[in-house]
Amino acid sequence: MERILEPEVMDGEEQVRVYANADFAEENQGFVDQFLALYPEIREETVLDLGCGPADIPIRLLRSRPTLRVTGVDASGPMIHWAEDAVRQAGFADRIQLICGRFQDLQLDRPADAVISNSLVHHVPNAFQFWYAVKTLAKPGAPVLIMDLLRPDTPEEAQALVDQYAADEPEQLRHDFYHSLLSAFTEDEIAAQMAEMNLSRLLIDVPDDRHWLVSGRVF
Ligand SMILES: C[S@@+](CC[C@H](N)C(=O)[O-])C[C@H]1O[C@@H](n2cnc3c(N)ncnc32)[C@H](O)[C@@H]1O
Numbered sequence: 001m002e003r004i005l006e007p008e009v010m011d012g013e014e015q016v017r018v019y020a021n022a023d024f025a026e027e028n029q030g031f032v033d034q035f036l037a038l039y040p041e042i043r044e045e046t047v048l049d050l051g052c053g054p055a056d057i058p059i060r061l062l063r064s065r066p067t068l069r070v071t072g073v074d075a076s077g078p079m080i081h082w083a084e085d086a087v088r089q090a091g092f093a094d095r096i097q098l099i100c101g102r103f104q105d106l107q108l109d110r111p112a113d114a115v116i117s118n119s120l121v122h123h124v125p126n127a128f129q130f131w132y133a134v135k136t137l138a139k140p141g142a143p144v145l146i147m148d149l150l151r152p153d154t155p156e157e158a159q160a161l162v163d164q165y166a167a168d169e170p171e172q173l174r175h176d177f178y179h180s181l182l183s184a185f186t187e188d189e190i191a192a193q194m195a196e197m198n199l200s201r202l203l204i205d206v207p208d209d210r211h212w213l214v215s216g217r218v219f
Contacts, residue, residue: 001155003151003182003185004179004183005125006180006183007123009102009123010076010079013078015176018173019079022170024056028056028057029060031057031118032057032060034145035143035145036061038143038145038215039114039143039145042113042114044068045068046070046113047061047068047069047070047071047115048071048073048108048112048114048115048137049070049116050073050116050120050130051103051120051123052070052072052073052083052098053074053076053119055086057116057118058096059087061116062090062096068095069095070096070097071098071099071108072096072098072099073098074098075100075101075103077100080100083098103129106137110139111138111139111142112142114138114142114143114144115138115143115144115218117134117145117146117147117148118147119148121146121184121190122151122183123183127185128196128197131197134146134218135197135199135218138218141217141218143216144202144216144218146214147211147213147214148211149184149210149211150185150209151182151183152181152210159178161177162177165177165210181210185212199218201216201217201218202215202216202218203215
């Protein structure tokens with residue numbers, strides 16, 4: 001099945017409300033735990049989160065490692081609005097900086113010490129822009145952890161994943177999950193993109209039936 005692109009930015013008010021209220025605790029905490037297990041030396045650094053959404057991952061990261069700082073970037077105004085409220089309520093406004101803008105246009109005062117991103121790449125029409133941003137926004141040797149959905153072979157398989165993992169979720173979330181799966185990349189496509197971008201020190205893994213995970217250091 002060819003990739004069927006979904007809209008890049010999640011800026012519908014209802015779409016943002018449903019996404020921000022959804023329970024991604026297991027997946028997001030698993031992502032944070034894996035990041036800290038892979039890079040236990042990370043302590044005082046500034047971590048850049050590309051496509052941070054409602055900032056659940058930055059907040060979980062700070063709860064697990066309160067000495068870190070996070071810069072979260074998202075192109076959606078409503079999403080950043082949710083993120084700002086959540087960060088304030090969590091008491092991390094002094095440690096999590098939120099920027100509303102496209103990562104393609106992002107310029108940092110100094111390169112990020114580490115880069116994370118969950119569930120952004122499938123939104124991006126040209127994934128090379130994403131890998132280019134990772135390379136240019138991170139300092140040499142920066143650890144990265146990037147996760148996203150895997151595109152199934154057929155629409156029927158995508159629907160089966162939605163039914164298996166989002167059976168009781170609101171229709172908007174099921175709709176977005178289905179279209180995100182159709183818009184996602186395959187493991188081979190991600191591996192080819194990284195090879196083309198000379199990101200050969202990054203490793204790709206497929207931890208379950210619907211995600212790919214890239215880790216390692218960028219140089
Ligand atoms: C599926 S959400 C993931 C949010 C968050 N990372 C998480 O795991 O909960 C993808 C987010 O990427 C944002 N996004 C899409 N294209 C973007 C771009 N070019 N620059 C910055 N953010 C973007 C969307 O607005 C959306 O909030």
